[in-house]
Amino acid sequence: MNLHASDMQRLEREARMIESQRSLTYLADALRCLLDTGDPIAALALLRALWGTSHAKRDNQKAALGDAGRWLEDRIRRENGISPDRLALELGWLQRLVRVHGAPENDHDDGDRFRSHQADLGAPFGVHIELLRTRRHAALAAAARPIAPPAAPPPPRPDRLPDSFEARFATWQGALEAFKNARKRRKQGKPVRDRLLDVVPVAAELQPLATDLACSVLETAGMDQLIDHTGDLPSFWIAVADLAPREDKRVPSRISFAPLGGRAP
Numbered sequence: 210m211n212l213h214a215s216d217m218q219r220l221e222r223e224a225r226m227i228e229s230q231r232s233l234t235y236l237a238d239a240l241r242c243l244l245d246t247g248d249p250i251a252a253l254a255l256l257r258a259l260w261g262t263s264h265a266k267r268d269n270q271k272a273a274l275g276d277a278g279r280w281l282e283d284r285i286r287r288e289n290g291i292s293p294d295r296l297a298l299e300l301g302w303l304q305r306l307v308r309v310h311g312a313p314e315n316d317h318d319d320g321d322r323f324r325s326h327q328a329d330l331g332a333p334f335g336v337h338i339e340l341l342r343t344r345r346h347a348a349l350a351a352a353a354r355p356i357a358p359p360a361a362p363p364p365p366r367p368d369r370l371p372d373s374f375e376a377r378f379a380t381w382q383g384a385l386e387a388f389k390n391a392r393k394r395r396k397q398g399k400p401v402r403d404r405l406l407d408v409v410p411v412a413a414e415l416q417p418l419a420t421d422l423a424c425s426v427l428e429t430a431g432m433d434q435l436i437d438h439t440g441d442l443p444s445f446w447i448a449v450a451d452l453a454p455r456e457d458k459r460v461p462s463r464i465s466f467a468p469l470g471g472r473a474p
Contacts, residue, residue, distance in 0.1 A: 210298055220299060223280060224306035230313055231273035233304055235259065239281055240300045247293045250342045253281050257335035278334035285341055290348030370410075370418050370449050373468070377444040378424075379407035384442060387426060388435060403427040405458055411444055422447070423458040430463035 212220075238259070239252040246252070256278040259265050265274045284299065285291065378384040384406050391401045405423040409416050426432055435442060445464040452459040 210294055212298065212302065216299070217302070220302050221306050221310070224303055225310045227273075227276040227280065227303075227307050227311055229269065229273050229276070230307060230311040231269060232277045232311065233307055235265075235274045235277035236280075236300060236304050236307070239277065240297060240304070243293055243297050243300065249281070249285050249291060249293065249296050250338065250345055252296075253278065253285060253335050253341070254338055256281060257332045257338065260332035275333050278332060282334045282341070285345070289341070289344045290352050364414075366414055367418065370415060372450070373446055373448045374415055374419075375411040375444050375468075376408045376419075376422065376447050376464075377411055378442060379409050381442055383407075384435070391426060401427060405456065405460065408447075419459075421458050422452075423455075423460055424464060425455070425460050428455075429461055431465065434466065 235256055239256055242252040242255045243249060256274060259274060260271070260278075265271050280303070281300075284296065387404050387406055394401050404426045406426065408422045408424050410419050410422075424432060431445065435445075443466060445466050446468055447461045447464055451461045451463055453462060454460075
């Protein structure tokens with residue numbers, strides 16, 4: 210695991226904000242706790258617990274501990290699911306950079322940043338540590354969920370009708386009424402009136418290519434079988450080669466009730 214140049218630049222800026230090398234003691238404590246527990250929140254809890262002990266009794270110690278604790282808390286807030294290894298790497302580099310940029314410890318023996326009543330108010334970091342713990346658990350749980358594979362892209366839409374395709378009437382009711390009328394006129398010995406009945410391909414991807422299809426009651430061979438059919442009207446097969454223009458429609462000269470050319474539906 211390596212740090213990028215942008216990571217190093219950020220750590221250097223953050224190191225310059227840590228005023229004293231005295232913070233190195235507390236950064237080292239946090240790093241040891243992190244390596245022992247593998248838990249960034251435990252490291253932050255340790256630093257908060259040090260606030261009221263003899264390890265941070267003087268003002269300059271509290272100032273240094275405050276710098277270390279705020280850095281650790283801000284880093285966890287920025288990336289709730291940060292891995293212990295990544296955080297340990299950044300802590301190690303931060304310590305090196307603080308040694309370069311931080312003021313020597315003896316320059317702040319009488320540090321006054323926490324004088325007045327600040328020291329009595331408690332640690333200025335880790336106040337909402339349980340909330341951070343909850344957010345970290347949620348981030349780790351989300352990262353552990355399996356990632357669903359990307360959905361397969363839809364098959365490309367055809368740009369033309371196949372040589373033969375399965376079709377049905379656009380409206381069954383319209384076809385049934387036309388056939389009922391044809392049967393009635395035949396029984397009465399009257400000539401059957403021709404009519405164009407809209408049809409559509411069964412395959413949805415072919416329907417945009419065939420919005421002008423229709424079967425002729427009289428001029429499409431095979432329609433007699435449908436006129437005499439009882440029950441639900443079946444689908445049928447149309448060959449592109451049999452289509453001919455008529456009244457702004459394409460009308461097949463015949464239909465088949467089995468796949469043409471041995472094609473499967």
